[in-house]
Amino acid sequence: MINLGILRSSVGWLVLALAISIVLPLVVGVFWVHVLTEILIMGLFATSFNLLFGYMGQLSFGQAAYYGVGAYTTALMITKASIPLPLCMVASVLMAGLWALIFGYFCVRLTGIYFAILTMAFGQLVFYIIFQWYSFTGGDNGIQGIPAPLLLQDAYAYYYFTLALVIAALIVMRFITNSPFGYTMRAIRDNSDRTRFIGINIRRYMLINFVIAGMFAGLAGSLWAPFNRSIAPDLANWAHSGIPVFMAVIGGPLGFFGPLVGSVVYTFLSAFVTGFTEYWPIVIGIIIIFIVLFLPGGILGTFQQKTMPVGTNYPEKKETS
């Protein structure tokens, strides 16, 4: 019965967050609607990254590559062939997944710092291809004038469109992380040797997860291109791969919603502080230092420790089985 109470309060928080995300754009100005949209897109990006970091225990420092592939696929399809956005999104997700499959095949052979370095190396490969291939990608000029569909050209409309898609994506990822596959990821994170000895081909599972993470990063990138109207190769650069790392650390990588909380904090502060000073990186640096030193487990992790016992899926009554 205690479990029900926890459930109630978690659901309560989610309902509250949903209500705020629906009502807030109506009471703030258009600048903040843009910020809110960015929070959602980057939150989706960070949550996809956390499938690798929080659930599989491997730090990808190249997740921006798949975000960039998603953004460029959508931008190129819209600007070169005027293909409808929904089709561009499907293509972006598949394209990001394809690259994640190719690069992931090699990355999942390594763990720890070597995994991080190899993901970064492949990420830089994507960055340099985009950067150098002027005739196709526009090189360092990027791609300008990416129109959103007529219905979504209004900032509010694009926000609610993004909200609906991000919620749908989060629900799918939530199901995946709570499924037997999701628990197998936690098992690999906790103890990969033991997981081998209970009959699991861990490389195969890690690769599947790598592809899933890449596909959701691609979806986030695809949402970004028509939102921002212009894109540049920096979207795929390693510095951009660092942002979901910051977000996951700020919010807490061990909770599903940690990276999303991280995105709220990071993106809001970035928009707010840059209004006063150009030294925004110093502010985020201080915040990271503070969190690493005083809130290990991130904002959400610390909050959950204080308010609720660790959630489990243990059946409450034996006779139910």
Next chain:
Amino acid sequence: MASRPILQVIELNKAFGGLQAVYNVSYQMESGELSAIIGPNGAGKSTFFNLITAYHAVDSGKIYFKGDDITGLPPHLISRLGIARAFQVSNIYPTLTTYENVRQAVLSQRKKTLNFFTPASRMARAETMELLDPCGLAEQANVIAGTLSQGDKKRLELAIALGNKPELLFLDEPTAGMSGEETMETMELVRRLNRERNLTILFTEHDMSVVFGFARRITVLHQGELIADGTPEEVRANEKAQSVYLGEEA
């Protein structure tokens, strides 16, 4: 016995650098055995387990499980064939609950781990509880495994291994770190598993009273070589075994 042995090891060799950890060991087990491997520290017991379960690659030699050559297969395939092991140093999932630890093995054994959309919490409840109960872990089901006592961790180690529904089970010092009472309980459980489920079990153990009290066959390793093999009485009477091993204890 006309039937094929469940395990047959032929002239197994493994060296680490200059150290010959396992030297020309041939060994055979019939289905239903409850046997022990003993030997001083560094005799090659753990290495022997590690070779059969593919934790280490063999230098030379052959391993057959129910007549099939399994030499060189990766660990996850060996596990799927029905060989499970519990480790000497407890090797569990520290951030998952006790229940989730065992459920993971059950889900893997039932090939449910590629399910992406059914909540794991709704799956394999009965099977998981059926394993936690006899291992004395039902009370601890909801506890984060990393916070369990040493004895409980070893019992969990055993429960995870059983989750694989093995036919052949290796237990590397299953009672290390347990009190005398816990040791007896655990070994009684091991004996019950062997009798009631016809589970073939091979274990190592430092405590000679446990070895001679529970194993029906004992094999002695010394510096990587098999030097004695037989019933407890035979091994007790074996001069070689006495001089290299039992003698040291006395």
